[in-house]
Amino acid sequence: MMAIIIFFKRGFISYNLSLNATLGQLRSIQKVLYTGVIMNDNTQNPYEEEARARWGNTKAFKQSEIRVKKMGEEGLKKAMEENGKITEEMAECMKSGEKSESERAQKLIARHYEWLRNFYDPTPEMYRGLAEMYMTDERFKANYEKVAEGLAEYMKEAMMEYATNLQG
Numbered sequence: 001m002m003a004i005i006i007f008f009k010r011g012f013i014s015y016n017l018s019l020n021a022t023l024g025q026l027r028s029i030q031k032v033l034y035t036g037v038i039m040n041d042n043t044q045n046p047y048e049e050e051a052r053a054r055w056g057n058t059k060a061f062k063q064s065e066i067r068v069k070k071m072g073e074e075g076l077k078k079a080m081e082e083n084g085k086i087t088e089e090m091a092e093c094m095k096s097g098e099k100s101e102s103e104r105a106q107k108l109i110a111r112h113y114e115w116l117r118n119f120y121d122p123t124p125e126m127y128r129g130l131a132e133m134y135m136t137d138e139r140f141k142a143n144y145e146k147v148a149e150g151l152a153e154y155m156k157e158a159m160m161e162y163a164t165n166l167q168g
Contacts, residue, residue, distance in 0.1 A: 060120035067119050079118040086112050090155060091148035100157035106165070109158040113166075124163040131159035 071079065086108055093105050116122045122130075134140045134156045144152035 060122070060126065063120040071118065075118075079115065082111075082115055086115060087144070087147055087151075090158070091151050094148060094151060094154040100154050101161045105154075105158045106162060109155075109162045112155075112159070113162060124166040127159055127163040127166075131156040131163070134159070 068076065090105065090108050090112075093102070093108060094100075098104055113122060113127060116127075116130075134144060134152045141152040144155055
């Protein structure tokens with residue numbers, strides 16, 4: 001297996017490809033996203049060990065590996081474009097002064113929640129955990145803060161509200 005970690009403007013994805021993947025396929029995946037760094041078997045993927053240790057035995061991790069393989073280049077491109085649109089629209093919503101619990105913000109966060117289904121089936125509890133990571137993990141926080149100052153906190157607040165509303 002070849003570990004691949006892809007950094008994009010607003011986060012990163014880590015997954016494995018079989019050694020049968022062609023260089024062209026790898027280059028295509030790189031082009032799909034904003035910036036790509038490919039790790040081979042001789043290079044330690046700085047996030048793979050962490051991701052596997054934290055989530056490797058979870059249903060969501062396994063779903064993500066399967067779904068990323070199935071979606072292919074075009075599907076991954078579309079998914080990442082949608083995430084970028086959601087992030088930009090959330091930044092606009094925040095900059096316009098709308099509260100994170102506003103109808104507009106919550107509709108955008110609903111899109112974000114549904115977007116996660118490209119990779120795994122989230123639960124409200126998982127979504128809360130992700131929201132916390134947007135503030136506590138400096139890698140996530142920095143990516144959102146590059147888009148707009150305060151966006152990581154705004155995303156977290158909107159996600160927490162959404163998760164609470166899902167549970168009724």
